[in-house]
Amino acid sequence: MIRVELPFHLRTLAQVSGEVQVEVAAPVTLRRVLDALEEQYPVLCGTIRDHDTKQRRPFLRFFAHQQDISHDSPDDPLPGEVASGKEPLLVIGAIAGGSR
């Protein structure tokens, strides 16, 4: 099982607390994890990546094994620590837009 840590507002939206777990067949890639996440929690469709282009929303970042993988190919294999379930994939809302 792949562990995913969502930002607060997406946990609220998906009505989950703490990490979520999704099942992903090898090879474990970011695209496959997000596909599985959206399948399990359809309300998250469009909140992390665009509905149709599947591009990452600008103010979100992906971290895996202490690396920012936001600009990597979504088809690259995720680090073994995440693929094995030892560490979570982090979906992080950027600290930006403090005026509101």
Added chain:
Amino acid sequence: MSKVRVLVGTRKGAFTLTADGKRDQWEVAGPFFAGWEVYHMKGSPVNPDRIYASQTSGWFGQIIQRSDDGGKTWTAPGGGQQKSPQGWPMGESNRFVYDTSDTSGAPLTTHQWYDGTQHPWEFKRVWHIEPSLTDADAVYAGIEDAALFHSKDGGHSWQELSGLRGHGTGPNWQPGAGGMCLHTIVLDPKDPNRIYIAISAAGAFRSDDGGASWKPINKGLRSQFLPDQDAEVGHCVHHIAMNPKRPGVLFMQKHWDVMRSDDAGDNWREVSGNLPTDFGFAIDIHSHEPETIYVAPIKSDSEHYPLDGKLQVWRSRTGGNDWEAMTSGLPQANCYVNVLRDAMAVDTLDECGVYFGTTGGQVYVSPDAGDTWKPIVRDLPPVLSVEVQTLP
């Protein structure tokens, strides 16, 4: 005894305010969707317990929420465990995709950008939700960048009525300071095929065929920033109000100028009269007196707060031109809030109640048609929208 439920969208969540017909003691519930911007909430006239809400975020995008119990509980209608025939998750309730298909769509062209260059249409958020007058599952959504969508299945899925965006004037539309938003949708109760919309800063449009085709209705509007004073589009219309008992008569708060049309928008004339400033955003009409109009004058387009720090609603009982200041109960010193375009509403009780919200987080009620005011709440986040439901 009748009661009222006020639906308040704010920068940091939604609230419901309920009271009996006296409109004196209020129960406040919320925040719903805490931390998210709620641009608008509106209940179905067919089933008042069905309420639609636009929940939006610069980080996480657009969510449509729906309540079927009067705002107590909410669900994203397309967000359940459902799949497309291909096995993919749906999540359709939040999917607003411009229709560029050959059959029902229009090409995704460009519109004018702030610097005069052309810019592609990009979906940003839902500004306004307008439930159908006859079907609780049917609802319209006005979005930024300007386009009109509708849902026939209670918000599960949304389709664009692309005839509007595809209007040939599209490349001349330009964003106002708040973006190129379709912020006003008015449905004609006597003609189900007639829809009015307004876009900042393109102007007002009318459809007489259920949204398939549109014509600009901006004749008589004057905008100093436009080189052509008779331009068909490009006007910064802030809001349009209609009394459902007299659907052919419209009132408009333009960027500057309060306007009136007696022929369904074909021609407009200015009725600013003795207003101390005719800049503003909100405008509404008394439920039972179609010639009684309310506006919240704002100092100017450069200073978005009341004149001289005095919060005032101005009322005309003559359909415009002759206005009187309603000040009783409103702060008359050191008040520097704004009243946004969707933040004024009226109930339909025998003695018409008037409501408005401010960017300072206050929601005021007048239970006597504007004569006196009192705050329902004082310290909400900045108020983006106010709607009111009159309930049995």
